[in-house]
Amino acid sequence: PTPVQHRRKDGVVIEVELHTQGLLFDRRPADVIVAVDVSERQHAERELRRRSQDLARSNADLEQFASVAAHDLQEPLRMIDGHLHVILNNHSQGLGPRARQHLAFVVDAAARLRDMVRGVLVYARVPAHAAAFAPVDSAAAAWEALGFLRHAVDQSGASVSIVDLPKVNADFNQLRQLFQNLIGNAIKFAGGARPEVALRAEPWTDGCWRFTVSDQGIGIPAHQRERVFGLFQRLDNQIDGCGIGLATCRRIVERHGGRIWIEDGDHGTTVTFTLPGPTVVAKQAHAAESGGDYRA
Numbered sequence: 001p002t003p004v005q006h007r008r009k010d011g012v013v014i015e016v017e018l019h020t021q022g023l024l025f026d027r028r029p030a031d032v033i034v035a036v037d038v039s040e041r042q043h044a045e046r047e048l049r050r051r052s053q054d055l056a057r058s059n060a061d062l063e064q065f066a067s068v069a070a071h072d073l074q075e076p077l078r079m080i081d082g083h084l085h086v087i088l089n090n091h092s093q094g095l096g097p098r099a100r101q102h103l104a105f106v107v108d109a110a111a112r113l114r115d116m117v118r119g120v121l122v123y124a125r126v127p128a129h130a131a132a133f134a135p136v137d138s139a140a141a142a143w144e145a146l147g148f149l150r151h152a153v154d155q156s157g158a159s160v161s162i163v164d165l166p167k168v169n170a171d172f173n174q175l176r177q178l179f180q181n182l183i184g185n186a187i188k189f190a191g192g193a194r195p196e197v198a199l200r201a202e203p204w205t206d207g208c209w210r211f212t213v214s215d216q217g218i219g220i221p222a223h224q225r226e227r228v229f230g231l232f233q234r235l236d237n238q239i240d241g242c243g244i245g246l247a248t249c250r251r252i253v254e255r256h257g258g259r260i261w262i263e264d265g266d267h268g269t270t271v272t273f274t275l276p277g278p279t280v281v282a283k284q285a286h287a288a289e290s291g292g293d294y295r296a
Contacts, residue, residue, distance in 0.1 A: 119244030
């Protein structure tokens with residue numbers, strides 16, 4: 001029932017819900033009306049809605065700030081990086097060994113900062129540049145991701161197998177970014193060995209699919225397997241990377257209604273995530289037409 005305002009005998013106005021119950025009174029039908037005070041509940045619900053709106057607005061502002069800041073930082077970083085390379089390539093002969101070493105440190109730091117800025121931009125754009133979900137061929141997204149990684153594959157001699165990937169309900173570009181990050185990590189952190197990466201999928205529950213990206217690389221200790229999905233979080237002994245790739249992966253997977261985790265294993269790393277299949281789309285559409293709700 002819709003709450004209505006009611007003035008008590010002491011003059012205080014409260015919100016009540018009126019519930020009517022039919023019964024027999026002295027063998028005659030009668031209605032009993034019960035007024036339930038819901039003032040505190042209504043106040044709590046309004047406060048929750050207000051805080052949710054404030055949080056959504058704050059998150060949108062932070063995402064916009066991150067996107068604009070990362071975009072605007074790229075140009076001065078390109079200038080710094082360009083001039084540093086000019087000095088390193090054309091004028092370093094006039095510098096002593098110590099000065100050249102310091103210059104190399106600055107060049108490396110500029111490259112790291114550039115990668116971090118690019119990573120933040122990609123992370124911030126997950127919701128901002130999102131496309132509508134549709135049934136897509138995940139194998140096509142995986143092969144396109146592999147095309148973006150062609151240089152890394154050729155340089156490392158990596159072996160990448162893509163097996164039995166289904167159609168899923170997804171944003172194609174974000175799915176490709178997800179595969180690109182996970183396969184790229186497997187190649188990058190091979191630990192000096194020839195990278196071997198396997199991407200597979202199998203049916204999961206409620207019309208969803210379970211994907212695994214497995215490698216034989218350096219692995220991730222059990223106590224760090226949750227932490228590495230945080231923004232700017234890296235392994236304790238990790239030198240390469242800026243700690244944004246797995247955070248972006250989690251953001252993409254959760255936007256798709258799935259979850260992502262790192263499984264236990266004796267060797268290498270297996271990253272597992274779930275995505276809804278096309279059957280989930282049909283169930284969602286049917287639920288919407290019938291006024292119901294469906295969650296994978």
